[in-house]
Amino acid sequence: MKTLRSLCLASLLLSTQMGADWTQFRGTDTTGVSADKVPTRLAESIAWTAELPGRGLSGPIVVGDQVILTASSGFNQDRLHVLSFSAKSGELNWERQFWATGRTNCHPKMCNATPTAASDGQRIFAFFSSNDLACLDLEGNLQWFRGLTHDYPNASNTLGMSSSPVVVGDTLVVQVENDSESLAVGLDTATGENRWKLDRPISANWTSPLVLPGAKPADTLVVLQSSKGLVALEPKTGKEKWKYAENCSTIPSAAISNGVLFVPSKGLTALDVRAAGEGPVSVWNSGKLGPSTPSPIAIADKVYTVGGAGVLSAADAKDGKALWQLRLQVKLEDRTSGGQFSATPVAADGHIYLFNEEGVGLVINTSGEKGEVVASHDFKEQILGTPAISNGALFVRSDRHLWKIGK
Numbered sequence: 001m002k003t004l005r006s007l008c009l010a011s012l013l014l015s016t017q018m019g020a021d022w023t024q025f026r027g028t029d030t031t032g033v034s035a036d037k038v039p040t041r042l043a044e045s046i047a048w049t050a051e052l053p054g055r056g057l058s059g060p061i062v063v064g065d066q067v068i069l070t071a072s073s074g075f076n077q078d079r080l081h082v083l084s085f086s087a088k089s090g091e092l093n094w095e096r097q098f099w100a101t102g103r104t105n106c107h108p109k110m111c112n113a114t115p116t117a118a119s120d121g122q123r124i125f126a127f128f129s130s131n132d133l134a135c136l137d138l139e140g141n142l143q144w145f146r147g148l149t150h151d152y153p154n155a156s157n158t159l160g161m162s163s164s165p166v167v168v169g170d171t172l173v174v175q176v177e178n179d180s181e182s183l184a185v186g187l188d189t190a191t192g193e194n195r196w197k198l199d200r201p202i203s204a205n206w207t208s209p210l211v212l213p214g215a216k217p218a219d220t221l222v223v224l225q226s227s228k229g230l231v232a233l234e235p236k237t238g239k240e241k242w243k244y245a246e247n248c249s250t251i252p253s254a255a256i257s258n259g260v261l262f263v264p265s266k267g268l269t270a271l272d273v274r275a276a277g278e279g280p281v282s283v284w285n286s287g288k289l290g291p292s293t294p295s296p297i298a299i300a301d302k303v304y305t306v307g308g309a310g311v312l313s314a315a316d317a318k319d320g321k322a323l324w325q326l327r328l329q330v331k332l333e334d335r336t337s338g339g340q341f342s343a344t345p346v347a348a349d350g351h352i353y354l355f356n357e358e359g360v361g362l363v364i365n366t367s368g369e370k371g372e373v374v375a376s377h378d379f380k381e382q383i384l385g386t387p388a389i390s391n392g393a394l395f396v397r398s399d400r401h402l403w404k405i406g407k
Contacts, residue, residue, distance in 0.1 A: 022061055025166070032345065033346070036392050040351055046404070047405065049090065052399065053073050054111075055073070058115055058164070059397070068085075070116075070128065071399075077100070077112040077113075078130070081095060090402075098145070101130065105156075109384070112130050114161070123137055123189060124137075131161070132149075133174065143190075152181050169220070170188065173224075182200040209223065221241055244265075244280050246269070249290075256298065259274035260283065267289050285320065292308040293342045303317045310340065312328055326370070332376075337378070350366055359381045361376060381401060393406025
């Protein structure tokens with residue numbers, strides 16, 4: 001019981017610290033949930049807009065006053081950009097460019113700059129679909145560069161790769177999973193050298209690693225998802241701690257809240273992982289809650305998924321009981337927008353922020369008995385990347401622009 005309380009406390013502390021930086025895909029703790037209070041009126045709260053080069057599906061990250069994201073340009077998407085903007089003013093702090101060393105072919109909907117960057121607070125790790133990985137300091141100075149295709153020549157697929165790396169302590173975990181040479185590596189954040197390498201299921205996979213907090217920092221695990229299931233590893237050694245061997249989705253990633261994983265498997269499956277040494281315990285399964293492209297998000301005692309028909313479903317996190325559904329459709333001046341969703345939702349202060357592929361942002365109030373669309377705004381550009389939340393502001397990107405919604 002003491003261990004259970006410690007795990008819950010560690011998870012709570014990690015979540016409440018998200019009000020500062022947002023250092024990787026779905027935030028520092030990879031939950032997508034912030035303790036901040038963020039404006040709900042999107043149109044009236046746009047603080048600034050910055051122009052971006054090329055294309056980019058990667059979400060922004062925030063480190064201090066820097067909003068950092070990646071882009072790729074050129075006919076072959078072989079020019080790689082890492083950009084830093086001032087969170088206060090939107091001015092460009094610096095930009096660095098590199099040539100891709102690996103394969104840049106991607107599905108038209110994707111691009112080379114699809115994975116979201118990560119940071120340990122001192123360094124920035126910018127990963128691209130071409131398996132190029134650049135490490136820069138916060139001033140934009142190159143620290144090291146890995147062209148992983150040089151080391152693993154067959155690691156690629158014809159549609160492009162989108163898995164975002166995560167930082168756990170002084171280890172950077174990168175999934176490079178595909179139809180040929182499929183692998184995951186744990187890299188020393190200071191040098192870029194391999195700490196470990198694992199062979200992974202040979203199958204195209206676009207999911208991202210998940211951080212599973214422990215009672216102590218040393219007990220924190222990283223969870224990898226693939227079509228063959230989940231595996232939890234020690235970040236520094238790659239040693240396997242437990243496994244879930246049921247088939248999982250290869251697009252949306254699992255979500256976590258209060259020691260329970262919500263896994264896109266057979267619809268949606270809840271796994272209690274608080275007794276991590278003994279492996280996960282299946283709590284419930286619902287075939288009606290399967291997410292489409294966006295990953296699920298768990299907030300307090302509820303879990304939410306976005307289905308292929310553009311419907312947001314809410315369920316009780318304890319037993320999977322359906323609570324309500326909301327069609328994500330709004331009337332605009334020139335059309336009715338529903339559409340498809342690719343960006344994973346983020347949440348703050350009882351509200352979920354969703355962006356569809358048409359570029360329409362929706363704010364959903366989840367505090368009542370049913371979900372309610374309380375605000376929307378048409379950004380008039382395709383939005384596929386997951387937003388970031390930091391210091392009371394929401395940061396959203398399209399191919400061409402980065403917006404700050406906040407003070």
